Amino acid sequence: MLAINRRALMTGTAAVGAYTILSRNYVFAQEEGPFKLPLLGYAFDKNEAAIDARTMEIHHGAHHRSFVNNLNAAAKANAEAFKMPIQEMLAKLANLPEGIRTVVRNSGGGHANHSMFWQIMGGEGGAPSGDIAAAINAAFGDFAKLQEQFNARGGGVFGSGWVFVTSDKEGKLALETRAGQDNPLMYGRMPIFGNDVWEHAYYLRYQNRRADYLKSWWSVVNWDVINQRYADAKAGKFTV
Numbered sequence: 001m002l003a004i005n006r007r008a009l010m011t012g013t014a015a016v017g018a019y020t021i022l023s024r025n026y027v028f029a030q031e032e033g034p035f036k037l038p039l040l041g042y043a044f045d046k047n048e049a050a051i052d053a054r055t056m057e058i059h060h061g062a063h064h065r066s067f068v069n070n071l072n073a074a075a076k077a078n079a080e081a082f083k084m085p086i087q088e089m090l091a092k093l094a095n096l097p098e099g100i101r102t103v104v105r106n107s108g109g110g111h112a113n114h115s116m117f118w119q120i121m122g123g124e125g126g127a128p129s130g131d132i133a134a135a136i137n138a139a140f141g142d143f144a145k146l147q148e149q150f151n152a153r154g155g156g157v158f159g160s161g162w163v164f165v166t167s168d169k170e171g172k173l174a175l176e177t178r179a180g181q182d183n184p185l186m187y188g189r190m191p192i193f194g195n196d197v198w199e200h201a202y203y204l205r206y207q208n209r210r211a212d213y214l215k216s217w218w219s220v221v222n223w224d225v226i227n228q229r230y231a232d233a234k235a236g237k238f239t240v
């Protein structure tokens with residue numbers, strides 16, 4: 001039954017895009033266009049130590065996909081404006097045509113934030129290594145102090161938003177929180193890593209216990225990817 005449905009759906013959605021996920025009772029169609037939902041790069045249960053597989057699946061397949069679909073719909077109607085890479089659009093939000101600013105801010109920010117989020121998880125957590133470790137010590141004292149401040153700031157976000165460790169071009173790190181799907185690129189800094197504190201990111205396992213989610217999240221961060229993002233930021237090669 002499942003296989004038949006899947007085949008029918010794959011065929012039936014050819015007009016709106018070849019990419020579909022059939023998962024339990026959920027089917028998510030993807031619009032065609034320049035924006036793609038990035039693959040996770042690991043199984044849905046890879047972050048089980050902090051985030052359950054079901055949350056990962058819905059968060060990636062439905063929440064993130066809706067940002068991608070919104071961007072593709074906007075790009076269809078404003079092809080010229082969307083020729084700019086997304087990191088540039090976010091950095092130059094105020095200069096974009098007024099008619100697309102909101103979709104770029106919300107869905108472009110959401111696409112960038114979540115693309116980062118999947119990349120920087122799927123790891124083993126533990127203590128940071130490499131250049132990022134030294135930069136954390138320089139900016140925050142030590143890793144334990146960063147975690148304490150990061151968790152406090154993330155816990156303090158009212159409603160939906162994010163907590164980030166950001167870098168400037170010189171590699172100086174700072175903590176920042178943003179409401180909604182705002183991305184640090186909109187404020188002149190590069191997000192090296194960060195945590196999603198919207199309820200959809202943690203509600204199934206943690207309900208209202210955001211502090212517990214923030215605490216356990218560190219066990220799945222991927223320091224190799226974070227080091228690569230940090231190196232790209234310093235080398236002027238940062239994307240999203």
Ligand code: MN3
Nearest residue numbers: 063196198201
């Ligand atoms: Mn989210």
